[in-house]
Amino acid sequence: MNLKSALLALAAAAVATPALAQTPICESQGVTVSVDFPSGGRHTCRVAETGEVTLAVTPEGTPINGSPWYAFRLDAAAATELRVTLDYGEYEHRYSPKLTRDGATWRSVPRRDVIVADDERRASMNLRLEPGATFIAAQPIETPTAVHAWAQQVIVPRGFEAVEYGRSIDDRPLIAYRAGTGTDLVVAMTRQHPPETSGAVAFRNFVETIMADTPQANAFRARHRILLVPMPNPDGVMRGHWRWNNGGLDLNRDWRDFSQPETRALRDLIQSEAQNRRTVAFFDFHSTRRNVIYAPPLDADSPTIDLLPLLRQRLDAAVNPPLPWTFSHSETGQTSKRWALSELRAPGLTVELDDEATVATAGRIGRTVAETMFEYTSR
Ligand SMILES: [Zn+2]
Structure with a gap:
């Protein structure tokens, strides 16, 4: 389903x-x-x-x-x-x-x-x-209930555990999905910002490609620990917010101070998964007025930074016009992307989909990211 x-x-x-x-x-x-x-x-x-x-x-x-x-x-x-x-x-x-x-x-x-x-x-x-x-x-409504119903149909049958990693300010469950025994970890999330559903379409296609019954997907799941976070700001989504959680904060500007229960709980979950593992990739899917990828510099201190040139090449081939990339890192930044590099030495990526991206384009981007992970990790 x-x-x-x-x-x-x-x-x-x-x-x-x-x-x-x-x-x-x-x-x-x-x-x-x-x-x-x-x-x-x-x-x-x-x-x-x-x-x-x-x-x-x-x-x-x-x-x-x-x-x-x-x-x-x-x-x-x-x-x-x-x-x-x-x-x-x-x-x-x-x-x-x-x-x-x-x-x-x-x-x-x-x-x-x-x-x-x-x-x-x-x-x-x-x-x-x-x-x-x-x-x-403004965008198709995708509630926490519907998103977790999707996860129950697509993710859980592949042996993933639905883990309640905390509660939101409104006391809604924060639920992530995890599985796998490898020493390499892959993290993907979306919807820190409630209206950004075109990013969520790309995220779902990324996940569905990883959950597919194909030799590449089966091999990838067998070799990796995978953590998926489809609804980290349920209060913002339910309340029809533009941007914030119910604590008056943009959660993707709270990855330095961790002042909100939603970001604190997610940080603790990711850290516990990343402990004694190498975080190969960290994807945070969003939406904005255009397709664009925010990446760390190609000389950043990460053992898997060479994922980025490959991903760029594959996305350029898959999507026309090609997505522009912006490379930057600020030690004082407050985004998940900055935290992933600083704390996990992972090439944290903010994958931004055009607000009005078609399902076909958003889907192609999500699938290409997954297929590139298959290729990168099987080399
Ligand atoms: Zn966003």
């Missing part, structure tokens, strides 16, 4: 029970607007005399990276048209709107129906609604 079928199973219940109490934040022309569902956005709502609905898109705190997440549910009594405007305040439009009726199959709101203001501080969409529920969001 892929994530989509996991989502479908979960969404079926929610969408099939319209009686499920939704507390609307406003109503216009027989359509209610609500946000009280997992990953629902932080919105207030007003309705103009024309019936146009304006939703304020507000961050969980400031100052914050401009990743204005929105997600709202519209329940229409009958087929109708509705104009909805997103008001980003001092922030700018970033994610093109996606829509689902069943909670699992997402499609873009047609470009012609979306008007972004010249200063990008507002975006309006003209929606033609069917009776019943329609969800609109």
